[in-house]
Amino acid sequence: MKFPLTMAAIALAALMPPADAAALQESGDPLASARWAEMARTFLAGAPVLFDPRVKVIAPSTAENPLQVPVTVDATALPKVQEVVVFADFNPIVQVLRFFPEGSDAYLGFRVKLQQSTPVRAAVRTADGVWHVGGTWVTTVGGGCTAPSAAAASREWQQRLNEVSGRQWPEGPNAGRVRLRIVHPMDTGLVAGTPAFFLEEIAVADAAGQRLMRVQTFEPVAENPVFTLHRGATAGPVEASGRDNNGNTFRARIAP
């Protein structure tokens, strides 16, 4: 099915490779999800929307472990990315995270918990106010949001809560990459007797205090979250800081 494009989209398409331009569409969800209309109302209300192949959402088509489904969002082909919101249409808690790539590339790798097979999408807002949407279907046996965290079975994490480990790759094929892991149960609150307990806010800044990225995280982010980001051309140590919904904070330095 082909959908007519507005003038703005036609102008945009003229600047893109023909294959990408042909895939642009302003209506008609390419993932054919029954919940798309609701998703669009919830997250993108009132703003122009474009399904855009330049928003790459990478995830396994079949996820073996619904508690740790790897997702990579790469919107580096888009100019002036302001904000990226990631959501999964059929998850009981739909919103996964939002990130603001202030001084870094519009790129983030992380892992999510999925309750059932669902589209996983990223909506990317550029400076002109347009939401560019990409996504992929992930098939999974499910149960990821209502299964207890590993932390629920062991008290060991309490001593290590919000402990950060991280590393930078200043050289080589992944130059500019930063990876960090934070010890946190990321309990969804959907398991009887275990209240929601999750990281809400993570910021990564350079040595001068200039923020590289801000991430708002929600319950579906997997336990002991691991993030992969690209800081760009800058060098030196970075500082990761943040807090969870109970007000526990962390601050850690990741050496170059």
Next chain:
Amino acid sequence: MKRWIGPALSLFAGLANAAGFDYALRAQPVAPDVYAFIGRSEDFTPANGGNIVNTGFIVAPGGVIVIDSGPSRRYGEQMRAAIAAVTPQPPVLVINTHHHPDHFLGNQAFADLPAGALAATRQGIAAEGNSYAENLFRLTGDWMKGTDVLAPTRTLVGGTSEIAGRRLRLLALAGHSGADLALYDEASGVLFAGDLVFNGRAPTTPHADLAHWLAALDRLEAITREPGFMQLVPGHGAVAGDASALRQTRAWLVWLQQSLHDAAAAGLDMNEVLARPLPPEFADLPVAASEYRRSVGHLFPAAEQAVLQ
């Protein structure tokens, strides 16, 4: 008219077998008094009913020692019937090599005899058995009908002991799971390696500790060098008269361990690790691509943690 009755009857018999969920188990002689049932080199499917596992038995002077009981009650029942077709000796003991469901869910068919396993295997089955059984219901469907978890009741420990009049060397190992029991039957020279050894199929790793597993393979390989050694029955895949299957398992695990470490050290994200191609030496190994994907999920988080400071 009459000549059509024969073919018509055999057609009905075929349908009855399909509806009757026949695993077509045939005991394969491995050595005098030692037999194995060899499963397919596949993933669990509704077509194979979970018959992707090897089980076996030893006809000992005091009765039959059953080694693993398969993925379902039906499998256990059909296994027991297939054993009875080979020997009039009654089964006297079931041994579960480890706590994975394809190795113990046939225990119901042997509910009248004791079932033994390592202590951690008993705990694992008690704790996780029901969720494993649910998963096999999901993967194989009605083959599982009537299957319930019957956990082993007797704790086995490592060492040589006389079981039903036969000297068995029990090796309490680990690495494929938290507790892996291998058995060496000294009279026949047959080594039942359990899932520490896969032959012609990529190993599964949901509870693997690769360092422990590699150490266990060294212990098993030492047995294959003993003068009396004749045959190795792996947990999955064909029986081998030498250490080739063991070395194949080791080669996969060593590659997997190194590859995941290298990927983590290079800063790769899990999706990038999943996208890596298999090396040519494993390209034709059955279920290698699917087991690699699963193993990344099971093992990469620890590899990644090891390189993050």
